[in-house]
Amino acid sequence: MVSSHLQNRVRRWLFGRDLSLWYDQRYRLPLPSLEARTGFDARRADFAAWYLLEQNVVRPGRVHRPSRIDYAELSRVHAPELLESLDRPETLARIFSVDPGDVRPAELMTTVRLACGATVEAARACLRPQPRGVARRELNLLGGFHHAGIARAGGFCAVNDVAVAVAALREDGFRGRVAILDLDAHPPDGTAECLRSDGEVWIGSISGSDWGPLPGVDETVLPEGVGDDGYLRALEGLLSRMPAAQIAFVLAGGDVLSGDALGKLGLTLAGARERDLRVADAVFRVPSVWLPAGGYGQDAWRALAGTGLALGVRSRAPIPDGYDPLARRYTRIAAKLSPAELGGAAGEDELVLEELGQRRAPNLLLGFYTAEGLELALERYGILGGLRRLGYGPFRVVVANEALGDRARLLGGGEDGGEHLLIESVLEKRQVGGAAVLYLHWLTLRHPLARFSESRPRLPDQEVPGLGIAREMSTLFAQMALRLGLAGVAFRPAAYHTAYAGRVQLRFVDPARQGRFEALVRDLAGVPLPEATSAVAQGRVRLDGKPYAWEPDEMVLWLRPHEQDPAAVAAAREAARFTLSR
Ligand SMILES: [Zn+2]
Numbered sequence: 001m002v003s004s005h006l007q008n009r010v011r012r013w014l015f016g017r018d019l020s021l022w023y024d025q026r027y028r029l030p031l032p033s034l035e036a037r038t039g040f041d042a043r044r045a046d047f048a049a050w051y052l053l054e055q056n057v058v059r060p061g062r063v064h065r066p067s068r069i070d071y072a073e074l075s076r077v078h079a080p081e082l083l084e085s086l087d088r089p090e091t092l093a094r095i096f097s098v099d100p101g102d103v104r105p106a107e108l109m110t111t112v113r114l115a116c117g118a119t120v121e122a123a124r125a126c127l128r129p130q131p132r133g134v135a136r137r138e139l140n141l142l143g144g145f146h147h148a149g150i151a152r153a154g155g156f157c158a159v160n161d162v163a164v165a166v167a168a169l170r171e172d173g174f175r176g177r178v179a180i181l182d183l184d185a186h187p188p189d190g191t192a193e194c195l196r197s198d199g200e201v202w203i204g205s206i207s208g209s210d211w212g213p214l215p216g217v218d219e220t221v222l223p224e225g226v227g228d229d230g231y232l233r234a235l236e237g238l239l240s241r242m243p244a245a246q247i248a249f250v251l252a253g254g255d256v257l258s259g260d261a262l263g264k265l266g267l268t269l270a271g272a273r274e275r276d277l278r279v280a281d282a283v284f285r286v287p288s289v290w291l292p293a294g295g296y297g298q299d300a301w302r303a304l305a306g307t308g309l310a311l312g313v314r315s316r317a318p319i320p321d322g323y324d325p326l327a328r329r330y331t332r333i334a335a336k337l338s339p340a341e342l343g344g345a346a347g348e349d350e351l352v353l354e355e356l357g358q359r360r361a362p363n364l365l366l367g368f369y370t371a372e373g374l375e376l377a378l379e380r381y382g383i384l385g386g387l388r389r390l391g392y393g394p395f396r397v398v399v400a401n402e403a404l405g406d407r408a409r410l411l412g413g414g415e416d417g418g419e420h421l422l423i424e425s426v427l428e429k430r431q432v433g434g435a436a437v438l439y440l441h442w443l444t445l446r447h448p449l450a451r452f453s454e455s456r457p458r459l460p461d462q463e464v465p466g467l468g469i470a471r472e473m474s475t476l477f478a479q480m481a482l483r484l485g486l487a488g489v490a491f492r493p494a495a496y497h498t499a500y501a502g503r504v505q506l507r508f509v510d511p512a513r514q515g516r517f518e519a520l521v522r523d524l525a526g527v528p529l530p531e532a533t534s535a536v537a538q539g540r541v542r543l544d545g546k547p548y549a550w551e552p553d554e555m556v557l558w559l560r561p562h563e564q565d566p567a568a569v570a571a572a573r574e575a576a577r578f579t580l581s582r
Contacts, residue, residue: 004317008056011313019312020125021063022118022140023049025382030107030389031098032447032468033456036529038097039261039296040156042468044254045141047301047325048292048308054328057312064125066118066140068110073120074159076167077194079151086112086158095153101451102465107389112158115142119161119249119289120168126287127174127247135287137280137311141304144251144293146188155186156294162249163194165289166201169247176246177202179286181238181279184253184293185263187211187219202245204238206231208256208265224264228271231256235275239282248288252276254295254303261296269318272303276310298504301325326475333380334479342373342483363399365406366427366438366484371397374408381476383469390467391415391449392422404428405441420448422467427477432554433509433562435487438477443491445469457530460495460537470501478505478557490556496520497533499555506555511565513553515572516543523578535580542579 012018027045035041052058074083085091089100092108122138130136145157153159166178178198182188182205192214195201204218208226213219218241220234255263256272267275280288290311292304302319309315343364362370369377375397378384384395392412396419400407405428412422423445430439450465452458459466477489489506493499499506499517508514520541524532535541541548556562 005054005056008313008315011315012056012059018062019058019308020122020136020138021049021052021058021308022066022122022138023063023142024065024114024118025385026111026114026389027142028386029096029111030104030386031096031102032390032450032466033098033102034096035468037455038156040294041298041300043326043471044292044295044301044304046329048141048304050325050329051301051305051319051323052308052312055309057308057315064118064121066114066121068113069117069120069159069161069164073164073168074116076171077150077163078148078159082151082153083159086153091153092158095158096156099451099453099456101453102456104389104391107391109158111142112145115140116145116159116161116164119143119291120165122289123165123169123247123249124172126289127169135283135285137288137290139290139308139311141292144182144184144253144291145190146182146184146251146293147186147190149190149193152190157190160190160194162191162251162291165249166195166198170198174246176200177243179242179245179248179283180204180251181242181248181283182207182217182251182253182293183235183256183275183279184251185209185255185260185265186253186294187214187221188217188251189214192217202243204242206234206238208263222265225258225266227258227266228268228274231265231267231271232274232278235278239278242282245286248283248286250279250283250288250290251293252279252290252303252307253293254300255293255297257295257297257299257303259297259299260294263294263296269299269302269306270316273306273310273316273318276307277314277316280310280314324475326471327478330381330475330479334483337377337380339368339483341376343368343370363401363406365399365408366429366480368484369399369408369480371399371408374399374410377476378410381472383472383476386469386472387412387422387467390447392420395422402426405439407442414449416449420446422446422448423473429484429486430490432488432490432556435560435562437488437490437556438481438484438486440477440489440491443473445473459497459530459533461498471505474502474505474557478559482559487560488556488558488562490554492552492554494550494552495533496524496536496550497529500529500533502555502557506557507564509554509556511568512572513551514564515569515574516551516576518569518573519576520578522573524580527580532580540581542581544577545579548578 089103093100126136147155148157148160258266410423426441445467
């Protein structure tokens with residue numbers, strides 16, 4: 001069997017054109033509450049970039065880091081009032097549907113300006129003459145902010161990167177026709193407004209939401225839940241009406257997928273890939289800039305990586321179901337962290353000093369990690385970098401050995417001048433479900449510079465808002481367990497939302513308990529998480545008509561094959577019916 005890695009190299013050569021990627025790790029929106037509030041996973045660009053590089057879809061030398069767009073380029077399209085309003089937390093909070101207390105304007109605008117800069121640079125790059133006369137393709141992993149108009153912003157769009165790019169090309173003297181294929185699940189209202197006066201711009205759109213007539217746009221609005229076939233038929237129609245152009249912008253929206261929190265179309269991942277392949281064929285001879293636009297669900301990164309697979313290697317191969325880009329990334333980073341770096345090399349001199357009583361042995365976490373080693377690991381995994389963007393640093397790790405287990409704390413300076421507790425965990429090696437696992441007695445992820453509000457309510461066990469890095473931390477604990485030869489990571493979720501956050505990676509040890517939990521998730525679907533977890537905590541949820549009290553049993557992330565009887569889980573799930581009383 002040929003590995004997909006090698007296959008992709010061959011296919012890259014066969015299809016003859018290297019895909020360029022535009023990406024920066026600061027593409028991750030520094031908004032910890034974004035995912036819980038909107039379904040948008042800020043890791044989307046990271047996941048797609050890591051996957052495309054790992055699978056050899058794109059060469060490392062073809063990944064470009066953009067520069068921040070400057071004010072002069074933005075002001076060719078946008079009104080000064082709009083641009084000036086973008087340094088206010090309230091404005092940005094409204095645009096991104098989060099709370100003003102969550103927004104650090106300069107940091108958030110860095111993300112937006114990098115993405116916009118990339119769209120502009122990509123557009124300029126793909127118009128440069130190519131050696132074999134082939135048309136270049138550039139994929140920017142963040143952009144397609146099509147709801148931003150001349151003087152208004154909204155719907156996750158602060159500035160309109162495509163309109164700014166078209167204005168930049170015009171300024172450079174480019175007079176050719178521009179085709180904009182907007183395949184996001186929502187209509188391109190902002191783009192249409194910004195480019196209304198450019199007679200050489202054609203905009204085609206297929207969406208699943210009717211926002212009224214959009215002058216100047218070849219618009220198709222499909223019925224809700226249309227699915228792959230209906231969508232692809234509409235796409236063929238639109239492509240047949242697309243005029244010849246000298247550059248194309250393609251908004252390959254990830255919110256076309258079924259299950260998306262905001263899009264209503266209902267495509268499969270295979271359908272979205274087919275969309276990208278057909279568009280790639282249609283613009284084969286046209287230099288093109290590809291953008292992800294929206295995508296508000298767990299699979300949005302797969303749609304974006306799929307766009308890369310379609311463009312780079314013309315592949316229909318699905319990304320395997322269980323593929324976890326974060327676990328893969330952390331495994332690669334872990335391989336470069338030596339035991340001596342993590343556990344501290346207690347050199348002979350130090351041992352002698354210890355014996356002489358002149359130096360105390362450092363406190364170790366789980367008998368292995370030093371505080372310095374933990375700090376290094378948090379840096380390498382990118383956790384500290386993310387926290388710096390939220391306004392924290394410098395950092396300090398403190399380890400203490402206690403009766404219950406080992407306590408590790410990460411403290412960070414804050415912009416307010418104080419030092420704050422950011423991460424605290426109490427860990428122990430323990431037997432669970434017949435195996436030695438890493439047991440988490442306690443874990444808290446704290447963002448004390450953020451504030452609770454009506455739109456960001458306090459969850460039952462929270463003192464301050466969370467950091468939005470639960471997935472990073474559980475992946476990091478899994479790496480720790482692997483290093484220490486343990487079979488998994490276990491904890492006891494004290495509330496429904498904690499179990500819910502871990503539901504993709506962790507399972508309850510007892511199959512009947514797992515089944516009941518799955519039934520609870522099923523029956524509370526559609527209830528916002530803060531409301532659901534409060535209802536469970538306050539006894540307002542009934543199981544088969546009787547008041548239900550949360551069962552804080554052990555959940556485990558198994559790192560070795562661990563059979564759980566699926567029939568027992570399913571039987572318990574089907575037998576349980578939860579209802580919510582007001
Ligand atoms: Zn959208």
